[in-house]
Amino acid sequence: ANGKGLIKVLWTKGSLEKNLLYEQWNSFSRITVKSFNPLIAAKLPFSWGLGSSYKPEREMEHLWLDIDSAAGTPLTPFTGDTAELEHLSFDVNSVAHHLRKDARVLVVGVGGGIDLLSALAFDQKSVEGVEINESIIQALTGPFAEYTGHLGQHPKVTLVNDEARSFIERQQTKYDIIQISLIDTFAASSAGAFVLSEHSLYTVEAWKLFLSRLNERGILSVTRWYGESTPVQTYRTVSLAVEALQQLGVKNAKEHILVLTNKRHPYLPAMAPVATVLLSKEPFSPADLRAVRAVVEQSGFNVVYLPGEAKDAVVNTLITQNAAQLKSEYPFNLEAPTDDKPFFFYFLKLKTFLNREALASSAFDEQAKAVSVLYTLLILVSVLSYLCIIVPLRSFKSKAPKNVRRRNLA
Helix, strand or coil: CCCCCCCCCCEECCEECCCEEEEEECCCCEEEEECCCHHHCCCCCCCCCECCCCCCCCCCCCEEEEECCCEEEEECCCCCCHHHHHHHHHEHHHHHHHHCCCCEEEEECCCCCHHHHHHHHCCCCEEEEEECCHHHHHHHHCCCCCCCCCHHHCCCEEEEECCHHHHHHHCCCCEEEEEEECCCCCCCHHHCCCCCCCCCCCCHHHHHHHHHCEEEEEEEEEEEECCCCCHHHHHHHHHHHHHHHHHCCCCCHHHCEEEEEECCCCCCCCCCCEEEEEECCCCCCHHHHHHHHHHHHHHCEEEEEECCEECCHHHHHHHHCCCHHHHHHCCECCCCCCCCCCCCCCCECHHHHCCHHHHHCCCCHHHHHHHHHHHHHHHHHHHHHHHHHHHHHHHHHHHCCCCCCCCCCC
16 A cells, blocks of 8 residues: 555556555545655645635645546644644635534545545534545545655544535535535546536535535535636536526526636645635625625625626626526536536537637637547447448348248347
8 A cells, every 4th residue: 555566557547657655545536645746745734725815934845645647635734733724715716614503424436535624723613524435535544644644643634535415415414514515526638538527516406405405594605626727616506506496496596606716826826726616505694794794805705796896707607697697608518417417527519619719719629529529439430330231231121032021120
């Protein structure tokens, strides 16, 4: 498990693997922990959505946990003193914690534990972390337990190895915050593979379930990418939020959704910003909105959408208007995924697939490659089927004696 066996992986995703501290395989993934990653090479406190106002005052050397050498998450050093986690209060992922104090929190996808630490940094009542990958929990509670502050033994923390949606379905616990931050894996995306994989966390039915497990003023917090080439991830998240609320009987979602983004990472400007979508069954109160505006000012976030304040026309239309025309005209798919079509991360429309110029300016050229492979296979299979089935049958029909009775093909 330390990556020093007789047979080991040296090259992954086209590059030589270095600084490996730990390696663990299971039936569906390979987990590694490394001492170095370009994102955290600055040796400063790291989180995905830090606001521009954050000014680091000390160094912090993280470790890096990778799933299949592509889906990464930081392991944050923690001694138990929450003062070490002050940077997480400047993270747009943590906005829900500013709005709900003394909260019972559920984190979907534990990863390296950063969302668990956010709940501890805000001194929340309790936090449950549900992680489908047992190897990740084993790493956190085993060889890196001391490094990460023995989270598995913390009195406020509960770790659960389970598929999140199945776990929540079985629970009757009501939470104040359910948090889903950048849960996905593009581990196979370099080959364009798996873009049509199902994802059960990002469907209308799943979000209706999550909302049903919240208290009346509870918040579902979902974070996705919001870069110049990937705002569609946030747009589709908003579309999903609106549809889930409407199916729960919320006629007008504009008072039930907030969307914020970090302008740009304060010391990693090349990293794309993220956006956090907050939704609640009850309208956000004036006190909530005042608190959000204070956090925006303090942390250096940008408002994407607040009731009466919208800085993104697409998001505003999705929330406040009949968005059918927008969804039809927009070059990428903004429809809310359902359990019948659970393909949240597949954004291509046929007209966009055929428009190579539009694809070149987007982040979905790899998806287009995958679809091209599928179309090519479809054509090849069709041609081979014709040559190997239709042509022989026609030849048989033309050569067979007229008085021979032919049986129907089953």
